[in-house]
Amino acid sequence: MRRVTIKDVAAAAGVSIGTASKALNGQGKLRAETRDRVAQAAERLGFAPNTLAQALLAGRSYTVGLITTDSFGRFSIPVMLGAEDALGTGLISVFMCDTRDDPDRERRYIEMLTARRVDGLIVTGRRIEPRPAVQADPNIPVVYAMTQPDGEGAAVLPDDQGGGRIAAEHLIAIGRRRVAHITGPERFLAARLRARGFQAALGAAGVESCGAARFGEWSERWGREAAGQLLADRPDAIFCGNDQIARGVADTLRAVGRRIPEDVALVGFDNWAPMALGALPPLSSVDMRLEEVGRVAAEHLLAAIGGERLRGVHKVPSQLVVRESSGG
Amino acid sequence: MRRVTIKDVAAAAGVSIGTASKALNGQGKLRAETRDRVAQAAERLGFAPNTLAQALLAGRSYTVGLITTDSFGRFSIPVMLGAEDALGTGLISVFMCDTRDDPDRERRYIEMLTARRVDGLIVTGRRIEPRPAVQADPNIPVVYAMTQPDGEGAAVLPDDQGGGRIAAEHLIAIGRRRVAHITGPERFLAARLRARGFQAALGAAGVESCGAARFGEWSERWGREAAGQLLADRPDAIFCGNDQIARGVADTLRAVGRRIPEDVALVGFDNWAPMALGALPPLSSVDMRLEEVGRVAAEHLLAAIGGERLRGVHKVPSQLVVRESSGG
DNA sequence: CCATTCAAGGAATAGCTTTTCCTAGATGAG
DNA sequence: CTCATCTAGGAAAAGCTATTCCTTGAATGG
DSSP states (O other): OOOOOHHHHHHHHTSOHHHHHHHHHTOSOOOHHHHHHHHHHHHHHTOOOOHHHHHHHHTOOSEEEEEESSTTOTTHHHHHHHHHHHHHTTTOEEEEEEOTTOHHHHHHHHHHHHHTTOSEEEEEOSOOSEEOOOOOOTTSOEEEESSEESSSOEEEEEOHHHHHHHHHHHHHHTTOOSEEEEESOTTSHHHHHHHHHHHHHHHHTTOOBSSSOEEOOSSHHHHHHHHHHHGGGOOSEEEESSHHHHHHHHHHHHHTTOOTTTTOEEEEESOOHHHHHHSSSOOEEEEOOHHHHHHHHHHHHHHHHTTOOOOEEEEEOOEEEOOGGGTO | OOOOOHHHHHHHHTSOHHHHHHHHHTOSOOOHHHHHHHHHHHHHHTOOOOHHHHHHHHTOOSEEEEEESSTTOTTHHHHHHHHHHHHHTTTOEEEEEEOTTOHHHHHHHHHHHHHTTOSEEEEEOSOOSEEOOOOOOTTSOEEEESSEESSSOEEEEEOHHHHHHHHHHHHHHTTOOSEEEEESOTTSHHHHHHHHHHHHHHHHTTOOBSSSOEEOOSSHHHHHHHHHHHGGGOOSEEEESSHHHHHHHHHHHHHTTOOTTTTOEEEEESOOHHHHHHSSSOOEEEEOOHHHHHHHHHHHHHHHHTTOOOOEEEEEOOEEEOOGGGTO
16 A cells, blocks of 8 residues: 555656656656656656655745634734735645743744744734743744834734724814724724724824824723723713724714714724624624734745845735715 | 765665665664664764655555545644544644545546545535545545545544534523524525534523524624514523624624613634634634544544444534633 | 673664666777 | 757755664774
8 A cells, every 4th residue: 555656656657766757847858748647657657746755855845834823813824824825825734833832842943943944934913012032943934913123024914004094084084073982902003093093093083083083902891891981971982992893882882872873983903804793783893914913924925035135024905895984 | 966875875784685675664683782882883874764765665655635615714724634643643744635526626636646546535525515426446445524425435523513503502501592593504504513512402491593504604794683683572691603703793783772681692613713713702602623534534444454343424513612702 | 700681872774755876788999 | 951949848956754774983802
């Protein structure tokens, strides 16, 4: 039950293994008839070259490691899919590694991936704040996606600030003038950036913010609570730091009889389908295009593997998806 | 900038490469002093054996392929994490492959994984109904997780029927006697099994079901709608086929002033944290223990790689997580 | 003192593919 | 007819490790 090797193909075609290899790869000088004979033998025997042998010879494995600290949750998954997409078409396979936020696990994974001679590493996370750089062999290129390293290095991030901006522009465009912001903990860089972009766009349009940004948690509970506090200010639009907060806000508004979007327009963030679509009414939401983040990260990694020297942070523009909660 | 190989270690330690290999692997007859010298040289040079070369020689790669048709969504992810967990401790790495439900992509992935000489395959999906078996080399073991093959083969599934049963038992135990069921489309095997387990447990306890199971969609919208239809029957408990339906039901109940859990107890399914915890009140829910499904699948695969012959379907018991919506 | 055994480590092979270099035969030119 | 050139394909090396078999020197037994 041995695997069929190029040796078997060569024997079946009555040529040497070198010739068989050339025939299959279109190399060297061979008669067309010989090429055909080898190709047919390979076909008949179901030959597929052993990637391990190719990799050993080529000095690279056509694999990359994908490291996440996120247990592949909400954010890593789309990034991962985008990355896999970009790599898969280039015929590079992905090793999946979940560090569970344990530096020791991370170290072991990196050693393992190095021993497997991966061509590169993609590191993803659930927060965009700088994290300690991974300690990898310096000639293995690394790209960070949805997270960034402490020192220098290449990173691809969503544009949170831009996301805040387009949310504000949208609410202004539909005529709202008493616009509030409820979001997650201030210690999250993403929360601060979204708030900053939002406020800046309001300022640029000459619209006054309805109170300062309210920082709290990323939960529905906080959305319900903050919306209650905000009611006295009579906002006609609320921009929420994520979709869960927006759902909490919607709950409170409905409970006190404020109509969405007629009385208060609502915009969420993340465009997390089950949350945004299931809400009553379905939520407008800023989409960070995480798949695109992953795709771009993978493309940068491919470039780096190809020898290009890259660094710095690349931001992927966010996109507003308008649904009923802001008037669609 | 070449990678350090065992040749370098051997040279540094002043021995042959065979001896160096034996020293590092504890094989052969060597003086303790020699072993130490080699170990120190390896340490100093930062040597790690090239896994590709080892794999080529051993005829196996210590990798497995993880194939999903689910775009790594709600269900595959926990399965995948469990699997990675079980494999990682056995020092097997995982190739991630997302077929996007495209049979052609699946075929290409399988070819690729075969060429990479994976030791085995795990196939996961988002539905438990039988699917066409993957067309892999017959001496690569395959285990299905959260899905099962058409013909024979090893599969690990959640126990949907048992999940329905424990939901019913719980509602009966807290004294409910007018118990209804709202769930997803009847064409889903999981929906039918959950309903069957639920009804059977009611019957066994001599409790009459409050109307037949209502099949519909897996959405909040359907939950809201079905709850409205159900109100006339005055149920004192509703078991929902997933957490999204349960949230929809809760919305409607709240809207008409029925208290949860005092007037109507609610139990969902999936125990999807952001849904179940964010709900008002937080949902009791049946947890399929998908990580365990993945872990068991991986363990079965390891056994199969080790030469054991396994087949048949293994079901992982579900677990009820009680929260406020059913009285906790 | 010689023959045998043992300890320690070296040499070579296998695993599979690709590529470089080389050879044998054929063809063309002079 | 001889030499140069070309064509088609073979032989061998490289990539790295683990293992089997072999060699050398020392030690032991008779």
